[in-house]
Amino acid sequence: MSIDVRNLTFRYDRGTSLEKTSLEDVSLSIDKGEFVLIGGEIGSGKSTLVRHFNGLLKPFSGQVTVDGMAAHEKKVKARVGVLFQFPQQQLFGRTVFEDVAFGPRNFGYRGNELDLQVHSALELLGLGKEIYSVSPFRLSGGQMRLVAIAGVLASRLDYIVLDEPFSGLDAENKKILLSALRHLNSRGTSVIVVSHRMSDLLSVADRVFLLDQGNLVFGGTPAEYVKHAPSHLPEITCLMKELRRKGFDVRGDIFNIDDAFSEISRVLNTKEAVRR
Amino acid sequence: MNTLFFRYVPGNSIVHRLDPRVKIAGMLIASISIFISSSLREMAVVALVFFLLALISSISVRVILSAVRPMLMFLGIIFILQLFLTEGNPLFSLVGLDATYEGLALGVLMSMRFLFLLMFASLLTATTAPSLMTTGIEKMLRPLPLKRLGISSFDLATMMFLSLHFVPLLYGSFSHLRDAQVSRGLDMARNPFKAVYSLSVPMVRTAFISAEEVAVAMESRCYQGVNRSSLNEPVMQKNDLAALLVFGIVMFLLV
Ligand SMILES: Nc1ncnc2c1ncn2[C@@H]1O[C@H](COP(=O)(O)OP(=O)(O)O)[C@@H](O)[C@H]1O
Ligand SMILES: [Mg+2]
Numbered sequence: 001m002s003i004d005v006r007n008l009t010f011r012y013d014r015g016t017s018l019e020k021t022s023l024e025d026v027s028l029s030i031d032k033g034e035f036v037l038i039g040g041e042i043g044s045g046k047s048t049l050v051r052h053f054n055g056l057l058k059p060f061s062g063q064v065t066v067d068g069m070a071a072h073e074k075k076v077k078a079r080v081g082v083l084f085q086f087p088q089q090q091l092f093g094r095t096v097f098e099d100v101a102f103g104p105r106n107f108g109y110r111g112n113e114l115d116l117q118v119h120s121a122l123e124l125l126g127l128g129k130e131i132y133s134v135s136p137f138r139l140s141g142g143q144m145r146l147v148a149i150a151g152v153l154a155s156r157l158d159y160i161v162l163d164e165p166f167s168g169l170d171a172e173n174k175k176i177l178l179s180a181l182r183h184l185n186s187r188g189t190s191v192i193v194v195s196h197r198m199s200d201l202l203s204v205a206d207r208v209f210l211l212d213q214g215n216l217v218f219g220g221t222p223a224e225y226v227k228h229a230p231s232h233l234p235e236i237t238c239l240m241k242e243l244r245r246k247g248f249d250v251r252g253d254i255f256n257i258d259d260a261f262s263e264i265s266r267v268l269n270t271k272e273a274v275r276r
Numbered sequence: 277m278n279t280l281f282f283r284y285v286p287g288n289s290i291v292h293r294l295d296p297r298v299k300i301a302g303m304l305i306a307s308i309s310i311f312i313s314s315s316l317r318e319m320a321v322v323a324l325v326f327f328l329l330a331l332i333s334s335i336s337v338r339v340i341l342s343a344v345r346p347m348l349m350f351l352g353i354i355f356i357l358q359l360f361l362t363e364g365n366p367l368f369s370l371v372g373l374d375a376t377y378e379g380l381a382l383g384v385l386m387s388m389r390f391l392f393l394l395m396f397a398s399l400l401t402a403t404t405a406p407s408l409m410t411t412g413i414e415k416m417l418r419p420l421p422l423k424r425l426g427i428s429s430f431d432l433a434t435m436m437f438l439s440l441h442f443v444p445l446l447y448g449s450f451s452h453l454r455d456a457q458v459s460r461g462l463d464m465a466r467n468p469f470k471a472v473y474s475l476s477v478p479m480v481r482t483a484f485i486s487a488e489e490v491a492v493a494m495e496s497r498c499y500q501g502v503n504r505s506s507l508n509e510p511v512m513q514k515n516d517l518a519a520l521l522v523f524g525i526v527m528f529l530l531v
Contacts (some may be wrong), residue, residue, distance in 0.1 A: 016285050016336045056455050082459040089449070090456040092477035102474065106461030124343075137481070151460060 001032035003053055003071075003080070003159060003190075007062035010048055014060070015243045022048045025062070030192060030207075032067075039198035039232060040211035046194045047085065049211065050161045052251060053192075066159070078107050080233045081157040083162045087148035088186045091136040094146050096122070099136050103155040116210040120152035122147075124180045152207065159190040166195060178204065199234035202226070203256035227253045236260050280342040281447040282401045282440075291333035292403045296412030302523050305320040309527040310389050316381070319388045325527065326395055333403050343398035344391065346447075351387040358383035361405065401440065410437035421527045442483075449482045450475070452525055 010023040022045045030036050038046050051057040052064045055072030072129045084199040091101025100118045100223055125146045136147050166174050185191045189192055201220040210218035226237045234255045248262050313319055366376030414433030457474050464471040
């Protein structure tokens, strides 16, 4: 069970003077149950890549398959949910409940089961019962975003792809969203997060891919990433590398605060011990 | 995704380099010819002229198709209405309605008219940079006594420019929205009513929001609407005039 991308090349506006290669010979595979990050500068082809995961774009050459099916097959839409950038634009329901129910209804859920899925998606994102029957357009920007995300989570698909879900969210909502994604992931859902600033997400990911101008330039674990990647390092990794350069004997492949804390205290303690 | 919808596609052909005023006037001539042509033979001439121009401007078929495709349904409705609602010799009958030979001819003619209008318009937008288009329109409007109506030719040209500018932009948001709803399981073919509802509500909202954003952006840059100059002032040259003359004469003689 996986999403497999084999030698994918894609060009926009083929056959015109605006033609542009946005993905060049990209191969990767994402297993069921993984938490994956896809990073890269703006314009590096991240959104173009994820549009292939549920068949919205067809490869110019190469293949994309989901659990063995070609990605543009209709059934794939019931396995891979994609949340695009600026998802608050897609709201249209009369009430928050109706809007979130749109996806699950399209996938055939009715009655109690539908209610349950809508409620649990909204609850997971910290949205209280009092807004269920409110028009989504009366909510704040951050809440609208969360409702739109709930609209994708509520369908309970096997793979959930989110394109820049954190950009423009405040710290509180970021935390809520991240823990919701981790919760889903712990129950077996594959979570694929696209972000041009992925350094602060490294500690939750199983695997990381980095795109640069349409080319896949890195694929591996977060630990390998901070060891090998030339750029886009988390601040905490930069700090550890700098400490190393200054002669402290700390590890340079650390990317979360807790590890950094214990590593620094270990080194400080040994220093103390030596001094005594 | 259809991002080429009435968009400018840079190029270096003769048509690209023509003065925008010539192309706009040419577009007017073409529209008039299209509407006065009343037989299939005259339509064929219009088609021929169009394909020659498209060939010279080396515009890809995709660009033209992308303008036409979304309108096919509209063209189809025009055709069917003409086919059934025109009096004449019966051709066949369907659920109590008679299709006629005259209706068939008229239906083909009417839908061809709209088709070629669209195609000429997309040729114009594809070969003319939006800023040049505005300057062109503005200069053509300047002799008119618009002041007395309380608007300047600059205002009018800016309005037209903004409309032109919004077409690909709105189409972009439309494709974005469609992708989003399709990803939420919307099946546009099986559920057209749901499709219209789930796309039109956010579409209208987006249109209003982006219109307001543009207005705020213009105001915050002190847009006054009077006597703006432009970076690229088009200068009418002899060959521009000659091209217009030739095009006008050809169209009127043929049609
Ligand atoms: N609809 C489109 N039409 C033409 N070019 C596009 C379109 N969408 C994206 N591109 C181009 O493809 C490249 C990759 O874009 P995208 O996948 O959106 O990057 P990212 O999501 O990493 O910011 C960019 O250079 C962009 O200009
Ligand atoms: Mg993107």
